[in-house]
Amino acid sequence: MSTTEKTYKVPTMADMAASGEEPEILFWVGCAGSFDDRYKRVTIAFVRILNHVGIKFAVLGPEEACTGDPARRAGNEFLFQMQAMSNIQVLNGYNVKKIVTACPHCFNTLKNEYPELGGNYEVIHHSQFLQGLINEGRVKVKDGQPFKGRRITFHDSCYLGRANKVYEAPRDVLAALDADLVEMKRVRANGLCCGAGGGQYFKEPEPGKKDVNVERVEEALSTGADTIAVACPFCMTMMSDGVKNKNREDSVRVFDISELIAQGQGL
Amino acid sequence: MEIIQQILFVVALGATGWYIAKRVRLIAQAIKLGRPENRYDHPDERLKTMLLVAFGQKKMFTNLLVGIMHFVIYAGFLIVNLEVLEIILDGILGTHRLFAPYITPIYPILIDVFELLAVGVLTVCVIFLCRRFIAKVPRFQQERHREMTRWPRTDAAIILTAEILLMIAFLTWNASDSVLRDRGVGHYAELKGIVPDFLISQFLKPLFSGFSDTGLIVYERTAWWLHILGILSFAIYVTYSKHLHIALGFPNVYFSDLQPKGEMQNMPEITKEVQLALGLPVTTEADGSQANDNGDQPPAEIGRFGAKDVQDLKWINLMNAYSCTECGRCTSACPANITGKKLSPRKIMMDTRDRLEEIQDGWKTNGFDYKDDKSLLNDYITAEELNACTTCQACVNACPININPLDIILQLRRYRVMEESDAPASWNAMFSNIENNMAPWKFSPSDRFNWADQVND
Numbered sequence: 001m002s003t004t005e006k007t008y009k010v011p012t013m014a015d016m017a018a019s020g021e022e023p024e025i026l027f028w029v030g031c032a033g034s035f036d037d038r039y040k041r042v043t044i045a046f047v048r049i050l051n052h053v054g055i056k057f058a059v060l061g062p063e064e065a066c067t068g069d070p071a072r073r074a075g076n077e078f079l080f081q082m083q084a085m086s087n088i089q090v091l092n093g094y095n096v097k098k099i100v101t102a103c104p105h106c107f108n109t110l111k112n113e114y115p116e117l118g119g120n121y122e123v124i125h126h127s128q129f130l131q132g133l134i135n136e137g138r139v140k141v142k143d144g145q146p147f148k149g150r151r152i153t154f155h156d157s158c159y160l161g162r163a164n165k166v167y168e169a170p171r172d173v174l175a176a177l178d179a180d181l182v183e184m185k186r187v188r189a190n191g192l193c194c195g196a197g198g199g200q201y202f203k204e205p206e207p208g209k210k211d212v213n214v215e216r217v218e219e220a221l222s223t224g225a226d227t228i229a230v231a232c233p234f235c236m237t238m239m240s241d242g243v244k245n246k247n248r249e250d251s252v253r254v255f256d257i258s259e260l261i262a263q264g265q266g267l
Numbered sequence: 268m269e270i271i272q273q274i275l276f277v278v279a280l281g282a283t284g285w286y287i288a289k290r291v292r293l294i295a296q297a298i299k300l301g302r303p304e305n306r307y308d309h310p311d312e313r314l315k316t317m318l319l320v321a322f323g324q325k326k327m328f329t330n331l332l333v334g335i336m337h338f339v340i341y342a343g344f345l346i347v348n349l350e351v352l353e354i355i356l357d358g359i360l361g362t363h364r365l366f367a368p369y370i371t372p373i374y375p376i377l378i379d380v381f382e383l384l385a386v387g388v389l390t391v392c393v394i395f396l397c398r399r400f401i402a403k404v405p406r407f408q409q410e411r412h413r414e415m416t417r418w419p420r421t422d423a424a425i426i427l428t429a430e431i432l433l434m435i436a437f438l439t440w441n442a443s444d445s446v447l448r449d450r451g452v453g454h455y456a457e458l459k460g461i462v463p464d465f466l467i468s469q470f471l472k473p474l475f476s477g478f479s480d481t482g483l484i485v486y487e488r489t490a491w492w493l494h495i496l497g498i499l500s501f502a503i504y505v506t507y508s509k510h511l512h513i514a515l516g517f518p519n520v521y522f523s524d525l526q527p528k529g530e531m532q533n534m535p536e537i538t539k540e541v542q543l544a545l546g547l548p549v550t551t552e553a554d555g556s557q558a559n560d561n562g563d564q565p566p567a568e569i570g571r572f573g574a575k576d577v578q579d580l581k582w583i584n585l586m587n588a589y590s591c592t593e594c595g596r597c598t599s600a601c602p603a604n605i606t607g608k609k610l611s612p613r614k615i616m617m618d619t620r621d622r623l624e625e626i627q628d629g630w631k632t633n634g635f636d637y638k639d640d641k642s643l644l645n646d647y648i649t650a651e652e653l654n655a656c657t658t659c660q661a662c663v664n665a666c667p668i669n670i671n672p673l674d675i676i677l678q679l680r681r682y683r684v685m686e687e688s689d690a691p692a693s694w695n696a697m698f699s700n701i702e703n704n705m706a707p708w709k710f711s712p713s714d715r716f717n718w719a720d721q722v723n724d
Contacts, residue, residue, distance in 0.1 A: 010719040031706035033718070040718040047722055061716035065705035073658045074694050075573065075680030077534045079701060081541040089547075112530035117538065118550075158659035163529025189664050193602040198658030202707055203693040206655040209607030216602075 008051045012061040013094045023058040025129075026096045028110065030103035031066050032233030038240065039233040045262035046102055046126055052267055053138045057100075063090055067109040074199035081117065084109075088119035102126040102258060104160035104232045105197070111164070125160055126258055127170040127231045134176045141264035147179040152260075153225035154181070155216065155239060156191030157232035170231045173257045177264055182223040192216050196234035217242025221252065228254045269361045272488075276358035276495075283499040290506035294589060296635070297623045301582030302570075306522040313521050316669070321520040326667040336391045340430070343388035344513065350381045350437075354495050363454055367462050379466035382438060386467055389434040392427045399423060406595035414614035419509065419593050426510050433497045440490035441468035446475045447483050512592040516668045519590035522583055523669035528660045531677055537572070573681025576642040577622050580678060587670040588619035597662035597672055603655040610655035612662035612672035618647035619675060644679050653679050654691060 016023055027050065033043040050057050068083030091099075099121050101107050111123035133139040141147070152174055160166045167188045174181055186192045195205065195212025205211055217239060220228050228243070230236045239254045255263075306313075319325045324341060328334035356365050367374045398404045399420075407423070409415040445464050447455035449472075464472070475483060505511055512519075542549045574580045597612035598604050604611050622643045629637040656676045663671050684690045690698070697707045705712045 008722040010722055012716070029718075031708065034715045035706060035708055035710045040721065043718055044722050047719075059716070059719075061719070062713055064715060065712070066701045066707060068701070070707050071698060071701055072531055073677070073680075074690060074697070075677065075682075075684035076690070076694075076698050077537050077572070077681055078541065078685060079698055081534075081537050082544065083701060083705075085541055085545055085547065089545075108527075108529040112527050113533070116533045158657070158661070159529050162660045162664050164527055190600070190661075192605070193657045193659035193661065195602060195606075195657060198656050199694060199697065200657050202697040203654075203691045206603070206608045206610070206651055208603070208609075208655075212602045212606050212657065215606050 006051070008048050010047055010061075011058045012063075013058045013096075014061070014063065016058045017094060021056075022095065024056045025058075025098045025100050026091070026094075027057050027059050028099050028101035028103075028106055029059055029064060030101060030106045030233065032237075033102055034064070036233060036237070039236060039256075042102055042233070042236070042256040042259055045256070045267070046258040048262055048267040049130070049133070049139065049258060049265070052265060053133055060090065065090075067106045067114075069105040069109045070199045070202060072109070072113070073197070074202075084114055084117050084119070088114060088117055091119055091121065096121055098122045098124070100124050100126055100129045102231070102233070102256065104157045104163075105234070108159045108163050125164075125166055125169070125231070127160070127173055128166060130173045130258060130261055131169040134173060139176070139261060139265065141176050141178065141261070142266075143178075145178065145264045147177040147260070147264065150179045150227060151182050151223070151225040152177070152179045152227040152229050153184055153220050153223045154187075154229045154231075154257075155184070155194065155220060155235055156187055157230065157235045158191065158193050158197050160231055161191050162189055170229070170257050173261060174229055177260055179227075182225050184219045184223055186219065192219065194230075194232075194235040194238035196238045201234050201237070211242075211245075213238035213242040214245050217246055221246060221248060226252055227260075228252065229257055229260060230254060231257050273359065273361045279496065279499060280355065280358070283503060286503055287506060290503070293627055293630075294506065294511075296630075297627055298582050298585045298589065300578050300623070300626070301580050301585040302578075304581040304583055306583055309525055312525055316523065316525075317517060317521040320523075320667075320669060321517045324667070326669075336394060339384070339387040339391045343384035346384055347381055347388075347437075349377070351495070351498060354491070358495060364458055364462060367458055371461055374461075375463050375465065378441065382441065382465050382467040385434040385437050389431055392430045392434075396424065396427045396431075399427075406599045412595065412598060412611060412613070414611055414617050415593075415595075419617070422508050422510075423593075425504070426508060429497065429501055429504070433494060433501070436490045436494040436497060438468050439471055439474070440487060440494055441465050442471035443475050443478075443483055443487040443490060445469065446472050446478070447480075447487060450480060450483075452480050452484065509591065509593045512590050512668060515586065515590040516592075519586055520669050522586065524663075524671055524674075528663055531658075532674070534572070534681075571682060572685040573683070574675070574678035575644045575682045575686070577619060577626065579682070580619070580643075580675060584619065584671075584675050584678075585623060587672075587675075588616050588623060590668055591616040591620065591670055592668075593617060594667070596665040596667065597670070600661040600665040602657055602659060602661065608655040609649070610652045612676075614652070615648060615672045615675055616670060619643060622647055644682060648679060650683060650689070653683065656680075 013026065027047070029043055032039045065087055066083055067087060068080035071083065072080035099110055101110065104125060107123055107125045110121060130139065154170055154174055156167065171181065192215065193212055194216055220239070228239050230239055236254060236256060243249050243252050243254060324334065324338055327337050353364065353366050357363060399407045405411055407415060409420065444455065445468060448459050448462065451459055475486065478486065505513065539549055571579050577585060593613055595613045601610060601612055625641070629639055653676055656673065658673060660673060663673050700707050700709050704710055
């Protein structure tokens with residue numbers, strides 16, 4: 001089936017509610033997934049996968065707002081709670097039960113920090129969701145797909161890995177690609193930050209010897225991988241910038257795991 | 268003669284006990300400066316964590332070799348205490364190897380094990396000294412870490428050397444004692460045939476063959492006294508040293524965070540404000556899940572949003588500071604520190620403790636109500652350090668005894684942002700974008716769903 005024949009749909013919660021329906025899952029897109037040009041492609045890839053496997057999902061669309069993660073971590077607790085409580089009102093208003101998101105920061109905040117403010121949902125990261133689809137056989141990457149023999153390295157994001165101990169899901173997803181998975185020296189619990197968390201993404205780094213993302217990309221490049229797989233919008237930008245900094249953007253690409261799966265599916 | 272020694276011993280023991288009790292009270296008082304926080308929930312999980320991480324030293328084994336070496340010192344320290352028990356009883360009662368006649372068959376086995384451990388401890392202490400001062404493990408070097416000033420380095424050297432001397436005293440004491448038994452001198456003869464030579468110290472006996480009987484007795488007594496006085500002084504010294512972790516490591520792990528590492532603690536006092544601002548019903552403390560107060564005492568007056576000084580931190584943060592061994596595993600895992608930024612999680616912990624000790628000094632001269640005009644923020648920890656943190660929790664993960672430097676960093680950030688409005692300009696821009704546009708960037712909220720137009724491209 002060629003992609004042009006298929007029409008992908010992105011229903012909103014408002015549409016669903018209007019027609020008296022409830023989706024299986026809410027796809028929480030996040031600010032980066034909504035506005036960042038590069039990460040919009042990840043959002044689209046994931047939506048295509050959701051369409052492809054025929055899951056009844058919806059997004060909040062214009063009703064979504066920042067979870068407040070960067071505000072809280074920068075120290076602005078007041079702003080965080082304003083965001084959190086408004087979001088919780090919206091989510092509870094739609095009777096949301098299950099949330100999938102491609103952003104580990106949204107994932108962590110929705111999963112761990114909203115319950116105390118009255119927002120209780122089952123929250124899963126898209127890596128876990130994709131892992132489930134692969135395990136159930138609903139997503140199968142065809143033999144001889146473009147990944148065979150390619151070297152891929154996975155960069156653990158702090159808020160997925162260390163913060164929530166999700167280490168295997170993204171690796172399982174990559175394993176399904178039948179590529180050559182190579183690990184960096186600092187992985188899983190010892191993984192090195194991309195340098196963007198804790199609000200760093202939104203300001204210049206403090207003076208130092210080098211930027212964190214450059215340090216991390218050097219490590220990634222030393223594995224000889226031609227693809228750096230990420231599972232976080234901020235890691236995506238930081239790794240891509242690092243690759244550019246090293247003048248390797250011609251030979252090394254940065255992809256989100258859902259983009260790789262979508263590619264493997266021909267979506 | 269014997270009775271004078273007994274009296275002196277009891278006096279030394281009593282004085283040590285009294286002094287340590289005083290120190291413990293002072294440290295407890297300092298920890299109680301912190302805000303209340305309930306860390307008594309989930310006792311089963313806490314106990315399990317303590318057994319694994321503190322007793323089992325789970326996180327030390329990240330580096331297997333270092334883990335084994337540390338375990339030798341740790342096990343040696345714990346088990347050799349059995350011998351110290353006999354030494355103390357001997358000292359009080361004026362006896363000599365009190366336990367030997369009662370547990371004759373296992374006595375030599377026990378001492379052999381103690382001697383093995385003593386050799387193990389001695390060897391590892393020598394290796395650790397070499398690692399610090401000859402091989403120069405980077406995380407201990409002042410050239411790379413400005414918090415590793417003279418005192419932390421001296422402190423480490425004193426501890427390691429003291430342990431080496433204590434072990435030498437123990438082994439040579441056993442050796443001289445064996446020679447005295449062989450020669451059947453005085454009361455030493457009573458144990459002849461009951462207590463054999465020991466595993467290690469038997470090889471040290473030739474050292475003493477040239478000694479006269481009197482010379483031997485003098486050495487035996489001196490080594491015995493050195494060993495036990497060394498242990499007593501060590502016990503006092505520990506309360507001033509980073510080595511306090513040998514005691515506080517256990518409660519520190521027991522009371523450590525149980526929630527997922529990524530979860531930043533809620534501020535219930537702000538929840539109320541936000542509920543009012545949003546026109547939502549205000550949840551009272553009673554039905555909210557906020558567990559920040561101990562028991563059913565009324566909610567404390569809100570002092571400050573975030574922390575400026577140690578009093579604004581939680582007691583567990585302060586206990587963390589006293590438990591820190593300054594090993595620097597946090598700092599060597601910190602991405603900001605690795606890339607040359609000023610932030611060092613170890614320094615955050617050391618600063619917190621230094622500030623507490625400064626306050627203690629004030630107490631000593633001016634009474635417990637004493638206040639100075641300094642604070643942890645600015646006088647110790649700078650904005651530049653705080654701003655460099657990526658909240659990646661590498662430091663939290665790296666700490667062998669579950670210290671959380673990030674929690675302190677976050678509370679200081681909260682104070683700077685909410686009380687002083689002193690965030691970096693681009694953070695203020697990010698805040699106002701979130702506030703006005705519902706995203707950290709300056710995009711119109713109505714464009715949020717525009718990406719959907721491209722799904723079929």
